[in-house]
Amino acid sequence: MSFVWDWFYSVLLSLGFYHKDAKILFLGLDNAGKTTLLRMLKDDRAVSPEPTIHPNIDELYVGRLKLRAFDLGGHETARRLWGDYTTTVDAVVFVVDTTDRQRFPEAKRELDSLLSIDELRGIPFLVLGNKIDMPTASSEEELKFALGLMDTYGKDVKEPYNDCQVGCPIEVFMCSVVRRMGYKDAFQWLSQILS
Numbered sequence: 001m002s003f004v005w006d007w008f009y010s011v012l013l014s015l016g017f018y019h020k021d022a023k024i025l026f027l028g029l030d031n032a033g034k035t036t037l038l039r040m041l042k043d044d045r046a047v048s049p050e051p052t053i054h055p056n057i058d059e060l061y062v063g064r065l066k067l068r069a070f071d072l073g074g075h076e077t078a079r080r081l082w083g084d085y086t087t088t089v090d091a092v093v094f095v096v097d098t099t100d101r102q103r104f105p106e107a108k109r110e111l112d113s114l115l116s117i118d119e120l121r122g123i124p125f126l127v128l129g130n131k132i133d134m135p136t137a138s139s140e141e142e143l144k145f146a147l148g149l150m151d152t153y154g155k156d157v158k159e160p161y162n163d164c165q166v167g168c169p170i171e172v173f174m175c176s177v178v179r180r181m182g183y184k185d186a187f188q189w190l191s192q193i194l195s
């Protein structure tokens, strides 16, 4: 019987009548643009938020995803709280400021340590290279190299992802939140993987 439900569910999803609930952590160094992204996704407005001190938890719809979004601050003291939120997570969105090359190694360290957390093992990681509206932004290739992500999952997802046997889904998308560029494709990728 379950295949009938699976089929029905996938039809509902593809028609946009059903939203997949997902708990998603928005992580990355301070100043990367996490809160700006969430405000844009929720209200379609570019704001210049204050640095996040306390975690913000919000519910919003992005395409077929109904997100419980956890926006955790990225400065060093706030990072200590990240570990408190890693249970039952469906995906991590890791935002990087592509203009801040000096901090790529720090971003890599944080990303690597997230990837080594048992509770997050196997879940999709969407890495967003933000601020590509700036002339000093890195290229996608440069960012991927700096983060050690030369061999990623692939942007062309044909079917939902089931297990981690063939490598965990991690992919890099370049974007400019303030210019509303790039992140829609990225969330579509995530949505297809999670459906």
Ligand SMILES: Nc1nc2c(ncn2[C@@H]2O[C@H](COP(=O)(O)OP(=O)(O)OP(=O)(O)O)[C@@H](O)[C@H]2O)c(=O)[nH]1
Binding pocket: 028, 029, 030, 031, 032, 033, 034, 035, 036, 037, 047, 048, 049, 050, 051, 052, 053, 072, 073, 074, 075, 095, 130, 131, 132, 133, 134, 175, 176, 177, 178, 179
């Ligand atoms: N040029 C440019 N600036 C951006 C973009 N997205 C965010 N910013 C700016 O980057 C700065 C930091 O943005 P936030 O959203 O507060 O960053 P955050 O990751 O939430 O930072 P913390 O809360 O400290 O962890 C703000 O001044 C934003 O206006 C973008 O796409 N392009």
Ligand SMILES: [Mg+2]
Binding pocket: 034, 035, 036, 049, 050, 051, 052, 071, 072, 073, 074
């Ligand atoms: Mg913030």
